[in-house]
Amino acid sequence: MDQGPGHDQQGERGSALRPSRRRLLGMTGVGLAAASLGLGLTGCGTAQTRSSSGDGSAASGRPGASGDTLFVFVQSGVPTNFNPLGATPAWPTANGHTALIYETLLRFNLLDGSLQPGLARELQEPDETSLVLPLQEGTRWSDGTELTADDVVYTFELAQRTALNYSNLWEYLESVEAVDPRTVKFTAKTEPYNPGSIKDALAGTFIVPKHVWEPFGTEVTKEKNLEPVGSGPFTLESFDQTQINLVRSDSYWGTPVFGTPAMTTINHPIFKDNNASDLKLESGELDAAQTFTAQIWKMWEKGAPVGTWLKDKPYYLPGNLPLLEINGTVKGLDEPKVRRAIAYAIDYPAIASTAMSDYSDPAQASLMLPSGAEGKYFDQAAVDSQGWTHDPAKAVDLLENELGCTKGEDGIYSLPDGTRLGPWEAITPTGWTDWNTALEIVAKSCKAVGIDVSTKFPQAPQVTTAIQNGNFQLACWNASGVSVASPWTRFRDVLDDRGIPPIGKTAFANFTRFSHPDVPALLDSVGSAADDAALKEIYGKLDAIYREGIPVVPLMYRPNEFYEFNSSNWTNFPDETNPYAPPGWTGASIGWIFGIKKVGT
Numbered sequence: 001m002d003q004g005p006g007h008d009q010q011g012e013r014g015s016a017l018r019p020s021r022r023r024l025l026g027m028t029g030v031g032l033a034a035a036s037l038g039l040g041l042t043g044c045g046t047a048q049t050r051s052s053s054g055d056g057s058a059a060s061g062r063p064g065a066s067g068d069t070l071f072v073f074v075q076s077g078v079p080t081n082f083n084p085l086g087a088t089p090a091w092p093t094a095n096g097h098t099a100l101i102y103e104t105l106l107r108f109n110l111l112d113g114s115l116q117p118g119l120a121r122e123l124q125e126p127d128e129t130s131l132v133l134p135l136q137e138g139t140r141w142s143d144g145t146e147l148t149a150d151d152v153v154y155t156f157e158l159a160q161r162t163a164l165n166y167s168n169l170w171e172y173l174e175s176v177e178a179v180d181p182r183t184v185k186f187t188a189k190t191e192p193y194n195p196g197s198i199k200d201a202l203a204g205t206f207i208v209p210k211h212v213w214e215p216f217g218t219e220v221t222k223e224k225n226l227e228p229v230g231s232g233p234f235t236l237e238s239f240d241q242t243q244i245n246l247v248r249s250d251s252y253w254g255t256p257v258f259g260t261p262a263m264t265t266i267n268h269p270i271f272k273d274n275n276a277s278d279l280k281l282e283s284g285e286l287d288a289a290q291t292f293t294a295q296i297w298k299m300w301e302k303g304a305p306v307g308t309w310l311k312d313k314p315y316y317l318p319g320n321l322p323l324l325e326i327n328g329t330v331k332g333l334d335e336p337k338v339r340r341a342i343a344y345a346i347d348y349p350a351i352a353s354t355a356m357s358d359y360s361d362p363a364q365a366s367l368m369l370p371s372g373a374e375g376k377y378f379d380q381a382a383v384d385s386q387g388w389t390h391d392p393a394k395a396v397d398l399l400e401n402e403l404g405c406t407k408g409e410d411g412i413y414s415l416p417d418g419t420r421l422g423p424w425e426a427i428t429p430t431g432w433t434d435w436n437t438a439l440e441i442v443a444k445s446c447k448a449v450g451i452d453v454s455t456k457f458p459q460a461p462q463v464t465t466a467i468q469n470g471n472f473q474l475a476c477w478n479a480s481g482v483s484v485a486s487p488w489t490r491f492r493d494v495l496d497d498r499g500i501p502p503i504g505k506t507a508f509a510n511f512t513r514f515s516h517p518d519v520p521a522l523l524d525s526v527g528s529a530a531d532d533a534a535l536k537e538i539y540g541k542l543d544a545i546y547r548e549g550i551p552v553v554p555l556m557y558r559p560n561e562f563y564e565f566n567s568s569n570w571t572n573f574p575d576e577t578n579p580y581a582p583p584g585w586t587g588a589s590i591g592w593i594f595g596i597k598k599v600g601t
Contacts, residue, residue: 422452
């Protein structure tokens with residue numbers, strides 16, 4: 001089962017978790033430990049009920065005649081709160097979920113990297129440090145209160161006063177102010193200068209109503225918010241341990257701008273695992289899902305009207321890059337050539353075909369994605385000349401001829417100083433089957449060249465704590481996915497040591513504690529780059545530093561979000577032949593909620 005779908009706290013740099021695994025059930029939270037659990041792991045508590053319509057039995061999906069209800073599956077854990085400011089809010093209230101109850105100022109389109117209107121009508125940039133956003137006409141909260149610039153200012157200034165999942169924005173933001181009741185101005189710092197990170201927050205932060213949240217002071221993360229007041233096209237009708245029910249708001253302010261969704265209600269059944277949701281998707285009891293489904297093409301080969309964004313392999317668009325984190329403070333792994341030997345040993349085609357069910361091309365030696373919005377910066381020639389591919393013979397050559405390793409009777413190499421290459425454990429959470437399988441392939445590949453690696457799959461909280469504190473040897477984990485500010489955020493998260501605490505203390509980025517003197521200046525120069533050519537040069541230098549040091553190894557290309565649908569009951573889902581909205585569940589992907597139609601209408 002692929003648990004946890006899937007952005008930072010203020011304080012030590014890196015106190016922002018950015019992994020996205022099914023968005024880790026909704027971006028990152030106040031602490032990586034809580035967020036990495038996501039709602040897929042919150043089922044040990046008692047279900048909270050606002051207006052419960054379930055009886056506590058197992059969720060079943062479409063229960064016969066369903067009228068104009070859309071059935072979706074995104075999270076696998078029992079909902080306990082709907083607080084968009086907290087660590088583990090339920091679908092759809094976590095930053096990074098669909099803007100059904102709460103909305104963002106802008107919406108990121110992963111197809112072209114553009115920012116589209118949300119609560120804001122447009123983004124104006126009158127000078128290098130100013131970002132001005134006029135609000136759409138008539139923005140209102142679901143309780144009838146007007147949504148104004150004061151709500152926007154409150155939402156962002158709150159992250160200065162308390163640790164929230166977008167607090168690191170203030171590393172780059174000088175101020176936010178209400179120019180007038182309908183206009184907000186953000187002013188970027190000149191040092192460090194990075195307006196891209198601010199834009200990322202504009203597209204990724206749900207705006208909350210000041211009149212609801214201000215009474216809680218700085219204790220906002222503790223509120224369960226069981227009757228959320230939002231601005232989106234739906235409101236929460238009921239929930240229990242088996243389902244979440246939303247009802248369409250016919251007083252939605254955005255109807256003149258975005259239209260009216262055809263469904264009157266959205267039902268989200270809670271399944272214990274992906275296998276249950278797969279069966280419901282194939283049968284048409286689910287209309288859309290955000291899960292890792294092995295060999296999904298077999299569903300349509302059997303005649304089910306199931307689809308994904310791409311008709312052919314890899315079926316999904318790549319959006320993030322699960323990494324093999326290599327702890328460079330561990331004896332033996334502190335040698336870059338040992339890390340390079342591991343990189344050559346790994347069977348990337350096997351990971352792509354087996355762990356990722358052919359949903360990925362073999363990963364290459366770069367921290368950038370080779371296609372999509374990042375493709376224009378990807379230097380294939382540099383990757384080919386400086387990088388690595390699956391080449392066990394080259395791994396052995398590195399160990400024997402460049403490092404002078406000797407092989408023991410057990411088939412495992414040792415360095416000239418006697419340091420044995422292992423045993424090293426590779427960890428990732430149990431139940432994350434694609435990552436579990438990937439690490440099994442890593443271990444087998446390493447043993448084949450004389451490096452002793454085994455796997456261990458603890459519960460997610462244990463893995464999270466171990467990775468944060470640097471108490472690991474090898475681990476599979478994520479860096480930042482595609483966003484307005486990528487690939488800058490990924491290079492920062494992997495290479496930048498500023499503000500990263502030492503081993504034994506909690507870090508939320510650069511888990512390997514990698515350091516290189518040229519990285520900070522290169523990262524800081526991105527904000528003032530004149531054009532894409534200049535950016536490509538900067539990113540190329542950062543990528544070269546990465547390939548030289550090899551603190552991590554990309555294992556696969558994975559969607560930011562999985563997106564699959566069944567057209568038995570609803571039609572006009574976007575795909576590559578009908579790309580009116582990007583695939584997925586976040587940002588501009590909400591377009592398909594407004595675009596699908598009931599079959600027969």
